[in-house]
Amino acid sequence: MDNIGLIGMISIIVAGGTMAVGSIGPALGEARAVSQALSAIAQQPDASGTISRTLFVGLAMIESMAIYCFVVALILVFANPFWKYVIEHP
């Protein structure tokens, strides 16, 4: 197999693996955060405004971990620097 095919194959496999592994951690973290927030709201319905606001901020910060992986996967698939190098220097 030549360089282009090899780079394309490895990029796609690694991009899929990045998304798969990188979304496990944030999924567990978000599930934990939401369940804690739900039980907190059930115990103290008066504080639901503060809790849900903090929950949103926290969720977005946890989710940014998955977003980093998503960015890396997209760069691998759509804007791969090694692919460009091989195309330009055959």
Next chain:
Amino acid sequence: MELSPDSTIFWQWGPIKLNATIAFTWVVMAVLVVGSWLITRRLSSDGKLSRRQNLLETLVTFMNDQIRSTSRQEPGRFLPFVGTLFLFIAFSNCLEIFPGFEPPTGSLSTTAALAICVFIAVPFFGVLQKGVFGYLKHYIKPSVFMMPFEVIGEFSRTLALAVRLYGNIMSGTIIVGILLSIAPLFFPIIMQALGLLIGFIQAYIFAVLAMVYIASATSVQKGQEAESEKEVKGGS
């Protein structure tokens, strides 16, 4: 597929390019400046408020309250910087629903510029509040061995700010683009509505994080204030 509006070039003269990011940044700036100029032209302090003045006052009060509850300090000095960050990001994310508009925050250059503004503003406000030596002292606060980690932390949180905003907005745009080619009838609308929510939350988070960083540099490190500061930092 294009990852950012940087690659859409409207006009080029030699090395000077006018790409979509700059053009749409100018659009957002024009909307904000002209809008607030039109509204604040005729302010009334007595009797009946106009609807638009009411809107602006609500916004400013909201930002003041958030800054006060985040930093436990008086918001007057921080409001121009943090409020501008919030309004710019929120508007450029919310204008996304107009066809043909690409949010300038979906480009890494815009978000990196905003994050560098925060990176510079932190020591600026810190020096303003505590003086040069008072600010530099917090680098060697627990012990001098922690200094490298503090410096690394300053850089890594700047990087995280930039990539977080860029990734969220860019991924929203990309997902809508992919859905348009798979299920063009109904689903892109749902994702765009979700994108509006995410865009607003990201603007809020960017402003709150900038405020937390600035507050950690300006806080008075004794008594009640320091305690509440730690609470805020741990909470976010």
